[in-house]
Amino acid sequence: MLKHLFSLLLALTMSLPVQAADPVYEVEIIAFSRTADPALSGGEDASLSAHRPDLDSGFSLDMLGGLPIDNLQLGNVVARLKADGNYQVLLHQAWRQPVGTSATAPWLHLSAGSVTDASGSQPEFDGLVKLYRNPHLFMDADLLLRRLGMKKPSVPSVTQYVGSSETTASEPAPVEAIPELKEYPLVSSNRVMEGQITYFDGPMLGLLVQARPAK
Numbered sequence: 001m002l003k004h005l006f007s008l009l010l011a012l013t014m015s016l017p018v019q020a021a022d023p024v025y026e027v028e029i030i031a032f033s034r035t036a037d038p039a040l041s042g043g044e045d046a047s048l049s050a051h052r053p054d055l056d057s058g059f060s061l062d063m064l065g066g067l068p069i070d071n072l073q074l075g076n077v078v079a080r081l082k083a084d085g086n087y088q089v090l091l092h093q094a095w096r097q098p099v100g101t102s103a104t105a106p107w108l109h110l111s112a113g114s115v116t117d118a119s120g121s122q123p124e125f126d127g128l129v130k131l132y133r134n135p136h137l138f139m140d141a142d143l144l145l146r147r148l149g150m151k152k153p154s155v156p157s158v159t160q161y162v163g164s165s166e167t168t169a170s171e172p173a174p175v176e177a178i179p180e181l182k183e184y185p186l187v188s189s190n191r192v193m194e195g196q197i198t199y200f201d202g203p204m205l206g207l208l209v210q211a212r213p214a215k
Contacts, residue, residue, distance in 0.1 A: 022098035024214040025137075026067060028074050031091040031110070031125055032081050032206050033145050033184075053142040053185075058109030058128045067094040074210060077197070087206075090125040090145075096214055097131065105132035107142075115146045117181040122146055125205075127186075137192040137211055145184040145205040 072094055081087045091112040099105060113124030127143030186202035192211050200207035 022100040024096060024098050025131065025211045026071065026094060026096050026214050027131060028072060028094040028210045029091065029110070029129070030074055030078060030081070030089065030208040031112070031143070032087050032089050032208075033147075034204050035086055035088050053127045053144055055109060055126065055128065058107040060109055061093065061095055064095040064097050064108075067096060074197070074208065077208060099131050099133055099137070102130070102132040102134055102138075105130050110143070115148055115181070117148060117179065131192070131211060137194065138189060139192050139198070139209055139211075140189045141186060141200050141207055143186040143205060143207065145186070147182050147184070149180050149182045
């Protein structure tokens with residue numbers, strides 16, 4: 001019911017005279033990830049499985065509708081990311097929305113891809129964004145990247161055998177890695193300059209945002 005009410009209010013806002021409504025922006029987003037886990041190359045593990053975006057508080061982008069392909073302006077950026085083997089493009093999407101204050105602006109739910117583990121299938125990329133004026137443009141992002149990895153079980157301690165003159169150690173039995181669902185959050189708030197690309201940086205997940213006044 002709440003989401004249906006928001007949809008009706010949004011349609012009403014879009015139909016109001018320009019001077020009476022919040023300014024309308026075209027918003028274009030690219031979500032991408034690193035192809036390699038920093039932990040696998042000796043870096044710090046960036047996962048934080050305890051964090052979850054409050055997805056129930058977000059509204060679907062279906063209520064806003066997407067922009068025609070001719071309106072997309074960041075296709076060249078997507079092409080460069082895809083050509084670089086270090087990155088994977090997860091989502092390239094655009095929409096049009098009125099932008100009010102932080103108190104009135106809605107959280108919008110973004111998702112893409114799929115990953116499956118023992119608990120079932122979930123979106124690979126999932127989370128919320130909110131664009132608002134304060135008085136400048138800002139975007140808050142609360143996003144999550146899910147990725148299946150392999151976890152090495154703990155190696156059992158070496159057993160010591162004491163002989164008459166020396167101590168020898170037995171070789172531990174080989175252990176196989178087991179599948180593990182890892183979750184990488186990106187929680188950030190950045191000022192968004194009109195017409196410029198704003199970068200949200202996370203250890204595994206990145207976001208590029210451009211907001212343009214609608215013509």
